Amino acid sequence: MDKILRIDMGAEGGPKATVMDLGNYAGLGGRALTSAIISAEVPPLSHALGKENKLVIAPGMLSGTIAANSGRISIGCKSPxxxxxxxxxxGGQASQTLAKLGYAAVVIEGKPSADSLYTIFLNKDGVKIQSDDSLKGLGNYDLVDKLQSVYEGKPCYISIGPAGEMMLSAASIACTDMECRPTRHAGRGGTGAVMGSKxxxxxxxxDSGVxxxxxxDAEKFKEANKRWVDGLxxxxxxxEGLAAYGTNVLTNVLNEAGGYPTRNFSSGRFEGHTKISGESEAALETERGGNPTHGCHKGCIIRCSGIYNDKDGKYLTKQPEYETVWAHGGNCGIDDLDTIAMLDRLDDDYGLDTIEMGATIGVAMEAGLAKFGDGEAAINLIHQVGKGTDLGRILGSGAAVTGKVFGVERVPVVKGQALPAYDPRAVQGIGVTYATSTMGADHTAGYAVGSNILGIGGKTDPLSPVGQVELSRNLQIATAAVDSTGMCLxxxxxxxDQPxxxxxxxxxxxxxxxLSLTGDDVAALGKSVLENERKFNISAGFSAAHDRLPAFFSxxxxxxxxxKFRVTDQELDQVYNW
Amino acid sequence: MKNPTRFVQILSRIFQSGVFVNATLGVSIQELLENQLNLSKDFVDCNVATVFLNGKAVDKIDKAMVRKDCEIALSGAMPGFVGATMRRGGYYGTMRQAISYSDDGCLSSENEGLVRIKLYNSLIDPVGMSLAQHGFLITQKDWESLSGTDIKEMPVRELDTQNGKMYLLKI
Known part of the structure; x- marks a missing residue:
């Protein structure tokens, strides 16, 4: 990973690829690299779908190695x-493969003037960029099937569906999994729309022959990886827990806590929770010959994913995870796993963020476009997005736009991005992260390493009534660092739990x-990532007023x-004071 | 029913929504689990990571008291940041302070009564087995939902309770 591939899609005479040294970006990977490039090279006031924006695809620092669970790929841009x-x-195979090919990042720049669609092929011999309009309008599943008949061997694919081609703000970028299915998505923030704009x-x-x-230091690395695997x-x-039930094991617990956002965040409990819980999902998958324990990339030993088969025992989609089951389930009043799995499949195929689309349909249901609990109507709404009808383009632009168009007051977004599956009134600490994250409402932004282990910002008394801001800050710093390693969150x-x-x-x-990094160095890396991101956002016009939850939470x-959400504005404004 | 594992499997969804146990009141959740449901202290310490009493996250199970008609939910260790906040006595407990359990000090005048127990994830099998040996009640609606399963063939006691007609299951 000692080079960056830059592809100027708007170059005269057609797309032009240039391989460059890492330069100032040496030593960075994953989120640290994507955010460094975007903050240094993209004008903050540029249009997200314009030629000045860049799409940066970067494997983590440990991707492409034998390190367990190191297959996370970061995709960065200015978000539409x-x-x-x-x-x-x-997740998926892309991070490992791109890292093995030696690329620290692929940076897609510029914008073609013509309307043709392109494919980019990378292998050990270099880069080949081709136009191929026969791919227009294909869903991710058909697209990968078609490409598999063209490319020999076992390549993996990064792709967009129709939503990305239409440059909808909820469009995702798909990465194929171990079975070469387009099930792993960089979902949040409309990255698919930026890829579509290019x-x-x-x-x-x-990665044949690589x-x-x-x-x-091979010996030290092997020994550390053994301790790493043993720890996991x-x-x-x-x-055990994730392998048995997947992330959807959280449904029952969040519901019990009264923090399970139900029917567009109008209550904290859903009466149908046991029908869509991880426990019930795993049992159903086993009964139908699917598999509740499956990794999304080679080298994963947690295996929180799974295979969801339909009633006839045929593959329908990967195991929908907690946020998806919540977004299309309880948040829309839907208690049928088959309906939720179908919505997941459609999101993956059209190339849409499941959280954004579940939240959007919840808002649409509140607006009266469909009744809460009507699974068939929800499926139809996603089809409208995929087909690009007028209504579909509104919905595909996300919850904030949909709420505005239909006059809904209760719209669960921060910085235009929909909240995930944890109500911040019940878990106020995550509300701090939703409000202040540089990414918009994001449950993974303050997720990772315990601040008690890193000791970032000092220790906090867990039972103190204050301290949620400090915890959120420390977690956001730590998460930014871990996102740079390529490790699965x-x-x-x-x-x-285990220092x-x-x-x-x-x-x-x-x-x-x-190297000889310490915990302090890791913390410094996390801070520098956040500082880059924060600086970009301020220059793009963000202020303290954007670090707030919607008023209905208060x-x-x-x-x-x-x-109610009780953390004050003054406290929220302290998150970035370090 | 001869196969207790199958018994617990069939009842999985009902354990998730909650079964009723006739329990001694005025004791702590820890005492209920260890002395009445016969779970070992080691098992409780190591496996019962997340506990809710009436929907509120409990940090100290030796201080949270069992009262008439209360609801107790038991879960193993949960993934995710929010999962970690729910853990009893966990470092991140402050982040869900708004829904943490605090004892109101009121004591029940009755010695015995029904409490509802919900089981989730990795605790369904082991605690479900203890409950099956101890005996527990399910509602008429839940009993009817078992139609077509082996459990419907079991001899059961039908009881009239303050919560309506219920069915006592025991292996």
Missing amino acids: LTGGIKESNA KVKAIILD SMRAPK KKHPVTG FIAFAVL ETFQALIDMINAFYG NEELEPHNV
Whole structure:
């Protein structure tokens, strides 16, 4: 990973590829690299779909190595959904493959003047860019099927569906999984729309004849990876819980806590929760010959994903995860797993963010476009998006636009991006992260390593009534650092509880790059990522007023505990004071 | 029913929505789990990571008291940041302070009564088995939902309770 591939899609005479040294970006990976490039090279006031925006695709620092769970790829740009900086990451095979090919990043720049669609093929011999209008309008599943008949071997694919081609703000970028299905999405923030604006339909990555990346100190790296794997395996969540039930194991617990946003955030409990819980989902998958325990990329040992078959035992989609089941389930009053799985499949095929679309349909239902609980109507609304009808283009632009168009007051967004599956009135700490994250409402922004382990910003008394701002700040810093490693965010559960497992992660980075980083250095990296992102957003016009939750969270009590969001504006404004 | 594992499997969804146990009141949740449901202290310490009493996250199960008609939900360790905040005594407990359990100090005048127990994820099988041996009640609606399963063939006691007609299941 010692080079950056830049592709100018608007070059005279057609797209032009240039391979460059890392330069000032040496030593960065994943989110640290995407955010560094975007903040340095994209004018903050540029149009997200214009030629000045860039799409940066970067594997993590440890991707392409034997390090377990190192297959996360970061995709960055100026977001058409939020208007701010964006890093959205995904699993699947792309990160490992791109890293093995030696690219720290692929930067797609400019904008073609013609209307043709392009594919970009990368292998050990170089880059080939071709126009191919026969791919226009294809869903991700058909697209990958078609490309598989063209490209030999077992390449993996990064692609957009019709939503990306239409440049809708809820459009995602798909990465294929181990079975070469387009099920792993950089979903948040409309990255697919930016790829669509560059007229790139698919990137094909072929690592035939290429070896795994070699560490500077092979012995130390191997030993640290062993400690890393042992740590992940012995933890009850990463070792057993996630494998058995997937992330949807959270449905029952969030519902019990009264923090499960139901029917467009109008209450905290959903009466149909047991029908769509992770426990019921896993049982159904097993009964139909699917599989509730499956990794999304080679080298994953947590295996929180799965295979969801339809009633006839045929593959329908990957196991919908918690946020998807919530967004299309409880948030829309839908308690049927088959309907939710179909919505997941359609989102993946059209290339849409499941969280944004579930929240949008919830808003649409509140507006009266369909009744809460009407699964067939929800499926029809997603089809409208895929077909690009007038209504579909409104819905595909996300919850904020839909709320404005239909005059809905309760619109759960921050910086234009829909809130995920945890009501901030019940879990106020995550409300701080939703409000202040550089990314817009994002549950993964303050997710990762325990601040008690890193010691960033000092220790906080867990039972103190204050401290939510401090915790959120520390978690956001730590998450930004982990997002730069290429590690799956679910490793957080093990490193949260086991300092020795966190140390193993640092030891792996050190052994691989010949460095001597400490926890403090990791914290400094996280801070620098956030500072880059924050600086970009301020220059793009963001202010403290954008670091707020919608007013209804402070005005409306959430049943059953009748709680409101109580963190003050003054406290929120302290998050970036370090 | 001869196969207890199958018994618990069939009842999985009902355990998630909650079954009723006739319990000694005025004791802590820890005492209920260890002394009445016969779960070992080790099991409770290591596996019962997340506990709710009437929908509120409990930090200290030895201080949270069992009262008449209360609802207790039990879960293993949860993934995700929010999962970590829900954990009893966890570092991130402050982030869900608005829904943390605090004892109101009121004591029940009755010694015995029904409490509702909900089981989630990794606790469905082991705690479900303990409940099956202890005996528990399910509502008429839940009983009817078992139609077509082996459990419907089991001998059960039908009871009239303050919560309506219920069915006692025990293996």
